[in-house]
Amino acid sequence: MAEEIKNLHPKPAGLVLQYGTAGFRTNANQLDHIMFRMGLLAALRSKKTKATIGVMVTASHNPEEDNGVKLVDPMGEMLTATWEGFATQLANTEQEELLTALKDIVKKEEINMNQEASVFVGKDTRYIILAHKQANTGKLKDGIHPLLSVYYGLVTTPQLHYMVCCKNTHGKYGDATLEGYYSKLCQAFLQLTKNASNRTDDQKHLCVDGANGIGALKVREMESHLKKELQISIFNDGSEGKLNHQCGADFVKVQQKPPTGIDMNSGDRCCSFDGDADRIVYYYTDSQGLFHLLDGDKIATLISTFLKELLVQAGLDLKIAVVQTAYANGSSTHYLENTMKVIVRCTKTGVKHLHHAAQEFDVGVYFEANGHGTVLFSKSAEEKLQQLAEATNINDERKKAALLLQSTVNIINQTVGDAISDMLLIEAILAIKGMTVQQWDAIYSDLPNRQLKVKVSDRRLIETTDAERRAVSPAGLQEAIDTLVKKYSQARSFVRPSGTEDVVRVYAEANTQESANALAHEVSLAVYRLAGGVGDEPKPLH
């Protein structure tokens, strides 16, 4: 390890940052040393795994001034927990200790430093915006030897995950190029939509809010591969508006209203991506001008219904499950368990928890309510599908279902939630089922809900159990929540410390919006009083 790295990209003394659920994320001006150190860590991770590692520069749905970085493990999955720990340690090591900290990792992990390293690097559009402002973030290259890396330039987060998986499976997952990504997904889309009859141009039309981010550019790049079978109007494409500002999936989900900058007529099918295009939500306004959101829960329901029906038609006895978090709307869980009769699992917040739980099934559909999700197929499920699709001694219905399932596998980015891939799958399902967005919405009705944030002096005081659905400390808080919940009908509420913001999140749902608002407010007050609230007491909602 070269001595000269000692003095490169010094860390501001005393600055402490944590590799959270979504990597490092903070104001771009504070990331110089982080980029450099994550370049170094990626090279070590690559030597350790003897595989290509991804480095994605993005801060997803955060404001334009922020940036961030996360590492991608060999199969395209999130960085493993032990190495998240190394990342945090390395990020917070004072400059003079940097070499020792690196050597420690090499020793602990028994890394052979003669092993070659290979790193794929990608970035979203925020990099350009920040570069214009002279914000200095591009120091990854100093951390990774230039010959060891491939710079993909501008890509969505899921595209980079896909590239890493393609490379490490030697092309079995697809070609590790953007062209490879578009042609794999779009061919599958065209295969699927062949089964939809007589679609009008209206039915083929979709409005996409690109959050003024990378997703808009990539959808435009992909369009010609879709052969007009999907006709996309792109809004918030970054040519004017600010990244994620009053637009994008997070804005739409949290505010429960349409983004600015979109020109939508009543009944139009619309969707919003987030800043790095790994989340998607759908929506429309009805003839009364009322806004209807179809979030991650509605998406999971649509996809799992489609898959379950196909598995039945194909005569395949595969175990299918839907993985959610505590934020999933109670109606969705009820519908999935009682009407669809699929297994439903609840995990802690954060996609890696959902991803791991989904891996335990033949077919694991996972979605966070905010629209991040995908479907995982076990190796044996994929093999069974392959055999069935090639079989000659089965009836037409089974064969057709097997072929549809195979194209579904191909359209899905199994490495991580992917707005583009999810969009194509949803569009294909609606087309095949001949379903409008209103009919999809009518599968079940969401319980009115409300999310609030409470500031406390130390949010770690709040500890939870049962996939974050119950608080075990501070004393008395859960009992207070239980008492409040009993006052309302069909009510549920929980609190947990956020992993990405310095706040406690409060969630409440009930049979009416007024009740959900009131419950959320009362639970916020309980948090404020019992868990060291700071600032003004939470005010009732109107």
Ligand SMILES: CC(=O)N[C@H]1[C@@H](OP(=O)(O)O)O[C@H](CO)[C@@H](O)[C@@H]1O
């Ligand atoms: C309620 C909510 O949407 N929480 C989000 C948010 O986590 P928090 O730990 O709640 O801050 O950011 C995570 C990373 O993007 C995402 O996985 C998660 O779903």
Ligand SMILES: [Mg+2]
């Ligand atoms: Mg994102």
